[in-house]
Amino acid sequence: MMFPTGCLGENLQFPEFNGATGKSVVLAPEDPPYTSLQIYLITWTFGGVTILFSNAAGTSVSPDYEGRVNLDRTTAALELKNLRLNDSGPYRLTVTTSDLQNHAGQPSLKVYETVSDTTLIGPQESLIEDESSVKLTCEGSGNITSVEWMKNKNPLTPSNRITYSYDNRSVLISSVIRSDSGEYQCTLRNPASSDTANLRLFINYGPEDVFINGPNEVDSGRPVSLSCYAISVPSASFIWRFNGSDTGVTTNTFTIDKSDITHSGDYICTAHNDVTEINVPQRHLLVVKAGGGGGGLTTGSIVGIVIGVLVAVAGIFGLIFYFIKQRQHSEPGIKIAETSTIYENVDFKK
Template sequence: MFCNSLFLFAKLRFFFSQYFILFCNSLFLFAKSKFIFLNTLIFVCLFLSEDLQFSGPANGAVGGSVVFAPDILPSTSINTVLWHFGTSLILTALSDSTSVVSAYRDRVSFDKNTLALELRNLTLDDSGTYILTVVPSAGETLTGETSLHVFENITNVRLIGPEESLIEGESSVNISSEGTGSILSVQWMKDNSPLSPSNSIIFSSDNRSVSISPVQRSDSGEYQCTYRNPVSSETAKLNLIINYGPEDVSVKGEDVVDLGVHVSLSCSANSEPAASFSWKFNETDTNVTTDTFTINMTDFTHSGDYICTAWNNVTKRNASQKHALLVKRGGGGGGGLSSGAIAGIVIGVLVAVAGICGLIVYLTKTKKIPKINLRQNGPSRGGMFDLNYADISHFQKASGGRVNLGNKSEFSTEYAEVKHGGKSSAPPPPYGHQVSSCIH
């Protein structure tokens, strides 16, 4: 770009820049490999000025304070400093004095070293543009401006939720928020995680309320709503409890047990709030209303079906589970005798056997075992008989051959005819070659 005509500069104040308007009588522009001649074209060029700069807009709270200060101070000595709010003068500072207008006399402070202006007891009306003007001892006047936004502090934030009980799959809920102050944003969270809209979760257009329909058990938890502005924030919380169940009723305990053992059956269910329980035995109420059914000592009458019923007092729902128990004699179900009981029984049997053996030996040695006599008077069977013992191993059987007693540790019977004294009063019994088993 080449300019060979008159340059005219006009200084404009806008945020952080000074604008220069350049009038060019003739201008050559090279674009896309072609020269375009523009006759009498006005071109506006922007140049960054060296005036006073500020970091950015300031934020303040009602009743609070704020400080305005330029980022870089002038390098030359200063004669006069002026601070304005819009077009209204706040103060004038000379090298040896500072004059504050009456409207700000009790609310501002000025630091000559940093050119900083402190404004206290802020009101909403203090929002606007603040302009700093510096007149150096030599050179052009320097200016800079910044802005202030004053907000009311956020207070009294609260959440309003349902008062009735919420039942899964049946109820709907609306949570609304309210609060005071300058509210710029509203954020919702659940259990410290952002709450997002879905098919069942819907936010209002101003984001100050949320609706859930229908509610599910996963909707239980702590809901948080935060109101914010640049100078303050406040959060309100609300707990939601979604009632459900009972479901997944389960009975734990042994299925097969021995006689005379302790049995405990435990019932559980998935429910909110916690379910209450009742028990039936073979369809008959037992009056047991705890989650545990106990049998102190089993007998055969305890065999049967134990039914646990869980009841939710809020949802008005119930669910049951059956458990079959079999009581049997010996073994089974892990209810057998302990090692101590078995040892006691063995010792008792041994003591009893030893006592009987000792008694037999004693009676034998003292000849106190009575002799049995059956004496017969006359030929009739109803008389007295003598019962005598004889070793029949030396006798022959009626059919011939000798009597063989075999192993005496085993029970066996051998019969033989034995004649004693005179003629037999009666023929032998009709057993062929066998006689009564009482003859050994």
């Protein structure tokens, strides 16, 4: 069968194509001018060797590409599967259409070895704030052209504490602080593939800001609860001492079901971090007042009783004075002695 041949023009435009070993790529021209025309013949070649040609009778594929190629007869796009490194290079497409025109173009393909087996290697030991430094290293296989670092899904920015190696494969974090905790991610890339690994860092610190929550004064018979708190990673453990003696209580709460005066004194809660090995004590003074527990008198009651007694005493003295005055009027010879005469005959030297 004879096909018309017109002027062969390099009028097909292609972008740059990148592929990864074992993957697929589609070599398709950009906005081909023949999609509305009938295509008589499509030919794809690589390195001067025909990959395939296709006409109205069917498509013939070279034995070397059997099972590795697909053709879209509408756009003349070539899908190349199971890519190999030696598939890199210039390809050529020629299309003959029903308007007696030949259209041609030459795309280029670069095949990269697929990035795989990415691992983010970090420290095995526990990290302590202001003491430890961290080196993170990103390793993997394949054709690696760039490395990207992230922390908590944001770019890991260099600083006076965070420095990168010359090839960007390692990061050094000096004198870690608590905000360095989080999920770190490294991504190894080439133009055709990428692979990512993650590692979570925990920075240990504390205990700090230790405080005890509870009453400083309580009536006898009342229950008492003292709670000890601390900022610490990992969580702090607690030891309670009372007036210098170990209580055996190792929770953050010290409880007295029914208090009495023997519970008055100094309570010391010591917060301990098993990783940093730091101990921070906190002191709390508790006073248990006697007469509590519902059987004693309140301060208001005591004041009322005292006032009542004073009023009664004043009334009694008033009555005595009244009766003496009355007797004085009935018996004129009787006088009320002045205070000074009472002590005239008393010898204070005895």
